[in-house]
Amino acid sequence: MGIYIQSIEQISIQEPLSEKWFLSPIPYQTDTYNGFIYPDFKPYFTPIAARRLDNLLKVSVVTAKKAIENAGAALENGAESLQGIILGTGLGSIEMTEKFLLSMIGNNEEFLQPTAFTNSTHNTLCTLIALTLQCQGYNTTYSHGGMSFDSALLDSLLQFRNNRLNNVLVCADDYITERFYTILNKTDMLESAVTGQTSLSMLLSDRKNDNSYCRLVDGEIIRCNSEESLAKVFDRLLERNNLSADRIDATVINASAPDNRQIMNLNSKCLGNRPMLWYKHIFGENPCSSAFGIYVAAVCLKNRFIPANLQYRNGSVRCTDVPKTIAVYNSYNKQHSIYLLQCLD
Amino acid sequence: MSLQITGTGIISAIGNGTGQTLMNLLDKKHGISSIRYLQTIHKEIPCGEVKYSNGQLHSMLGIGNNTEFSRSAMLGAIAVRQAVEQAHLEEARKQGARIAFISGTTVGGMEICEQLYTAFTDPQDNRKDQIPQFLCGNCADVIADYFGDMFCMATTPSTACSSASGAIILGAELIKSGYVDIAVAGGCECLSKFHLNGFNSLMILDKDLCRPFDATRAGLNLGEGAGYLVIESEEWTEAHKSTPLCTLAGYGNACDAFHQTASSPDGRGAYAAMEQALDMAHLKPGDIDYINAHGTGTPNNDLSEGMAVMRLFGDKVPYISSTKSFTGHTTSASGGVESVICILAMQNSFVPASLRFTNRIDELTFLPTAETITRVRLDNVLCNAFGFGGNDTSLLFSR
Numbered sequence: 001m002g003i004y005i006q007s008i009e010q011i012s013i014q015e016p017l018s019e020k021w022f023l024s025p026i027p028y029q030t031d032t033y034n035g036f037i038y039p040d041f042k043p044y045f046t047p048i049a050a051r052r053l054d055n056l057l058k059v060s061v062v063t064a065k066k067a068i069e070n071a072g073a074a075l076e077n078g079a080e081s082l083q084g085i086i087l088g089t090g091l092g093s094i095e096m097t098e099k100f101l102l103s104m105i106g107n108n109e110e111f112l113q114p115t116a117f118t119n120s121t122h123n124t125l126c127t128l129i130a131l132t133l134q135c136q137g138y139n140t141t142y143s144h145g146g147m148s149f150d151s152a153l154l155d156s157l158l159q160f161r162n163n164r165l166n167n168v169l170v171c172a173d174d175y176i177t178e179r180f181y182t183i184l185n186k187t188d189m190l191e192s193a194v195t196g197q198t199s200l201s202m203l204l205s206d207r208k209n210d211n212s213y214c215r216l217v218d219g220e221i222i223r224c225n226s227e228e229s230l231a232k233v234f235d236r237l238l239e240r241n242n243l244s245a246d247r248i249d250a251t252v253i254n255a256s257a258p259d260n261r262q263i264m265n266l267n268s269k270c271l272g273n274r275p276m277l278w279y280k281h282i283f284g285e286n287p288c289s290s291a292f293g294i295y296v297a298a299v300c301l302k303n304r305f306i307p308a309n310l311q312y313r314n315g316s317v318r319c320t321d322v323p324k325t326i327a328v329y330n331s332y333n334k335q336h337s338i339y340l341l342q343c344l345d
Numbered sequence: 346m347s348l349q350i351t352g353t354g355i356i357s358a359i360g361n362g363t364g365q366t367l368m369n370l371l372d373k374k375h376g377i378s379s380i381r382y383l384q385t386i387h388k389e390i391p392c393g394e395v396k397y398s399n400g401q402l403h404s405m406l407g408i409g410n411n412t413e414f415s416r417s418a419m420l421g422a423i424a425v426r427q428a429v430e431q432a433h434l435e436e437a438r439k440q441g442a443r444i445a446f447i448s449g450t451t452v453g454g455m456e457i458c459e460q461l462y463t464a465f466t467d468p469q470d471n472r473k474d475q476i477p478q479f480l481c482g483n484c485a486d487v488i489a490d491y492f493g494d495m496f497c498m499a500t501t502p503s504t505a506c507s508s509a510s511g512a513i514i515l516g517a518e519l520i521k522s523g524y525v526d527i528a529v530a531g532g533c534e535c536l537s538k539f540h541l542n543g544f545n546s547l548m549i550l551d552k553d554l555c556r557p558f559d560a561t562r563a564g565l566n567l568g569e570g571a572g573y574l575v576i577e578s579e580e581w582t583e584a585h586k587s588t589p590l591c592t593l594a595g596y597g598n599a600c601d602a603f604h605q606t607a608s609s610p611d612g613r614g615a616y617a618a619m620e621q622a623l624d625m626a627h628l629k630p631g632d633i634d635y636i637n638a639h640g641t642g643t644p645n646n647d648l649s650e651g652m653a654v655m656r657l658f659g660d661k662v663p664y665i666s667s668t669k670s671f672t673g674h675t676t677s678a679s680g681g682v683e684s685v686i687c688i689l690a691m692q693n694s695f696v697p698a699s700l701r702f703t704n705r706i707d708e709l710t711f712l713p714t715a716e717t718i719t720r721v722r723l724d725n726v727l728c729n730a731f732g733f734g735g736n737d738t739s740l741l742f743s744r
Contacts, residue, residue, distance in 0.1 A: 085600075090480050092503070101462050104542050109386045117543035118606050118733065121451060122481065122503040127734025130600040136617060139600035139736055140511050143503035144482030151500040158518040183465045186473040220524075221498045223489065287480065333486050335498065 001206055003160050004344075005213040005298050006074040006167075008202040009066040011036060011059040012283050012292070013194075017066055022299055023307060025282045028194040030257075033181045034284060036197040054095045054119060056175040057128055059199035060087075064129040064171060067201035074167060074205040074212075082203075084138030084164075085126055086155050087171040088148035090287020092122035095177050125173050138165060146254075146332030147221065148172070149291040153339065154221055156204055167205035172291030174198045189285070193256035196284020200291040202298075212344055214301035217241055217325075219339035230336055231270040237338055238272075245272025248340075249323040250306060252293045254330045256280040258313045263329075271329060271338070275320075276312035290330040294339060297326040301343040348517050348594075350742070351587035352432030352575030354424035354531070355685040357672040358393030358568055361405075362427055367689050370697045373717060375671040377554055377566050383456075383536045390550055392536060393568030393673025395420060406491070415478055416569075417453035418487045421533030424571035424681075425488055428529055429495070432575035437527055437585040438495055445525040446496040447516050448485035448573075449508025449532030451677040453501075454478030456537035484533065497525065503677070505732030506639075508532045509572060510680030510740055514596045516576045526581050531573030531681025540676065541567060547606065555642035555674075557667035558651065558713040560704035565641040568673025572681025574688075590688055594725070594743035595628070597621025601735025607645050612653030614737035615639075619657055619727060622741040630658045632725050633741075635696050637683045638713070639729040640667025641674050650729065651709040662711035664718065670700035680730035680738065687742050691723045 013028060014021040016039040028034055036059060041050055044062050053061075068079050075081040091097075100116040118124065123141040130139050138159065142151035149172040159165040175197055176184065184190050204216060218241050222233045238244060251274045255263045258281070267276055277300075283292040300306045304322045328339045355362065358376025359369040369376070380388045382398055395402075402419040403410060406426075414422070425446075429435075434444060457478045464470040477483045482501040489499040502511035509532025516528030534540075544550050544567055551564035575587070582589055599621065601614030608615070623630065639650055647667075654662055668686050669675075675682045690697055699713035728740045 089503075090482070092481075094479075100543065101459060101539065104459070104538060105462060109538060109542050112542055112546040114543065114546040114548075117539075117546055120543075121505050121733050123451075123505050123732055123734055123736050124605065126504075127600060127602070127732075127736060128605065130602045130735070131605070134602055136600050136602045136614060138598050139504075139602075140515075140598065141503050141736075142500060143480070144485065144499070144501040145477075145480040147500060148482065154500075154524075155515060155518070158515075158522045158524070161522040162518055164518075179466060180479075182468065183476060183479075186465070186471070187476050221500070223496055223498050225494070334490075 002208060003204055003206060003216040004208040005216060006203045006205050007067045007070040008213060008295055008298060009063040010295060011039060011063055011199040012197050013037060014282060019299060021282055030192050030194050033178055034195045054093055056093050056095060056173055057125060060125045060171060060173040061129055061132050063199045063201040064169060067169060067203050068133060071203040072211045073209045074203060074207060079133040079135060082133060082135045082169060083166060084168040085130055085135055086140055086152045086168060087126035087173060088142045088152035088288055089122055089125055089173045090143060090145050090148045091174050092143060093119050093124060094175060094180050096120035098177060098179055146287055146290060147335050147337065149288045150221055150330055150337035154219055157219055160206055169201055169203055171201045172198050172288035174286050174288040176286060193285035194281060196286040196289050198286045198288040198291060200295060208344060213298040214344060215342045217340040217342050221335060221337045223335045225334060227269050234271055234338060241340060248272055248274045248325050248327050249320045250275045250277050250326050252277045252297050252326060252328040253312065254290060254293060256285045277310045278312045293328040293330060297328050297341045301326060301341055346521055347579050347592055348520060348576050349579055349582050349589040350574050350591050350593060350688060351577055351582055351589055352428035353685040353688055354427030354573045355682055356395055356420050356424050357570030357675060357682050358395060359671050363689055367693060370671060371717060373698055373700060375700055377673050385538050385541055387541060391554055391566050393566060394536060395569055412475060413487050415454045415457050415484060416535035417450060417533045418484045420535055420571040421448055421484065421488045422491045424573050425529060428573045428575050432587045433585055437581060440585055442526040442581060443497045444495060444527040445516060445519050446485060446489045446499040447512040447528060447530040448488060449502045449512040449677050450481050450484050450534055451503055451505050451508060452537055452539055453481045453484030453534060455539045456535055459538050504736035506676050506679055507730040507732035507736045507738045508677035510730040510738035513574060513684060513740060514598055517593055517596060520576060520578055527577040529573055529575050532678045533571035534569060534675060534677040536567060536569045549643045551642060554701055555670060556701040557640035557642040557670055557699055558647050558706060559702050560706045562642045562644060562647060564643050566673040568675040570672060570675040570678045570682050572678055572685045574684055591691055591742045591744055595622040595626030595741035597739045599737050601737055603735055605734055608649035610649060612649040614735045615650050615653035615731060616656055618737040618739040622727060622739040626741050628725055631661060633663045633727055634723040634725055635663055635690060636665040636727045637687050638665050638667045639731045640669055648706060648708060651706060655710060660710060664696040664714045666697055666699035666714045668697050684728050684740055687726045687728045691726055691742060691744060694721055695719045696721055
């Protein structure tokens, strides 16, 4: 059985609901605040709903709806055929969390309105999408920092493997507000990075069709301290899928700066030393930006072409002309994730 | 594949560990009172606090004054340690078992962020070490680190009050698909001003002790705690000599998709979750001996859950109680805390009481179990946990 990415929609710091970034991305500087570029919300929300929902809730619903709309034959009856929704978010609706916190601190725990509180819960995103699409199937949210989306994607693999679902919407949503940007700037989380915003929804299904982007072959999340352990997991993943490292045409890495020695070193020692691709100069750094790693790999595989812009500057080898298999690597704290994607025959 | 439960860990307002918990459940001693430890102006609101200060929790874990540990993480680590020891996971690890740690939480770390938020936003203030606490997944990483290289992965389901049950379901799926051999899964959540004021602003906190499934119920009492299970496949229990306590025979996850905070009048999500759990276990409603209800004590939940139970079980509703009347609503931890309570009930052949029930809800034909019932064989038990927005789960444990 195969798992196929049928549609992907994004709202980010690039042109919303578009793949223009692939050939002509909007350039960004590091160390500045970059907000979402919003689509026109009018077709999606009544004025009352638009006022009630925060920005992240709005973009999450829009990418989800568009991904369903564009899933084509994978969903015979549109949203009615959707069997589940799995979402990753590192911060949840931080805008609402901040609003409630500020009001609680400012008013010394008195005169509080519940709307910000109920919208602040991490699972509000996924359950609002379910409410909008009227999907009563499997529904869950992962919030594990930079592994939030990776966890959601792993769960989706399990749902197919264990024959629970035939299709599922997988989403990644994270919004760094301007206030939270100043907080994050005190840490090294955004150091030398383009600040990004993430709303991405993709429809996975076990049926492929002419519009499918690619096949999601397999994936692993591993918590380990040693390079040996990571290398072993990578080898095991390849072996399980009858692949060898030289069949990987490129590895998408999670570097946010063009000269990340640590990741380059890891790539050469543990990940088969394949040509590297990157995306954080285009989509920025954000807890759920790893979703864009899967996205760029999928778009390359669909277009059968890797633009020079995605090739990591310090990669010593050039990428093949027509990529067939791409690995996507991400890390957070002591954890690493590797996903394998393959083009359709 | 049969999934065995070989370890449990629990800490809540009614005690630390299964021994104290069991004794208080049998004796009908609840742990809900006015607030002692949380710094808030709402000290009079009854809550189920864990009866240890942060300092005491630090000593229990032997971690000095480590500021990486939020209260949620400490409660979690204490319960995980109990589960890990009971299942002899050190031995399993030596034999090369791949063990996942899955820990549900909603605002783990928030009780630190709410104290330091003003400092975080002040550009002149350089305190930054605790900023990662804003990412609620930090909690699971801190707990995983406490156990060295025990765990080969860690992640955080966050579906509000069903987070821990979601963790248990993910653990089961990871084992069934062969990704890992063993999972330690559950959840932790401490009281925070954020949660207390949030639930208070929704006007769903009872000013008195909660009365789940009572016609006069007026809301929930918040609690705090942690509950975890060790789940493994049968072959591993034999390999490292752990003792199966029961099996996780089925589970269900469905979304009510009705309203952001309210449950549907007929509890369609709750019904679907329970039905899925029964189907997976190949059991009929008549096979269920006890339901540990979500039973928060809010007018909306208990009616909606009750309607779903009636629809599924007809006029033969099994024993049903809400142990939130003992512990308070431990929010994200509740699925873990109440799973451990279900397993204690099965092992010790009793049904925990639903405290303070006197008046039947007009729309419901069944009564919750108001007294402790002992010497009753429980073969199959359902444990419900529902979250805001309709993240509904049901777990089915079998002897």
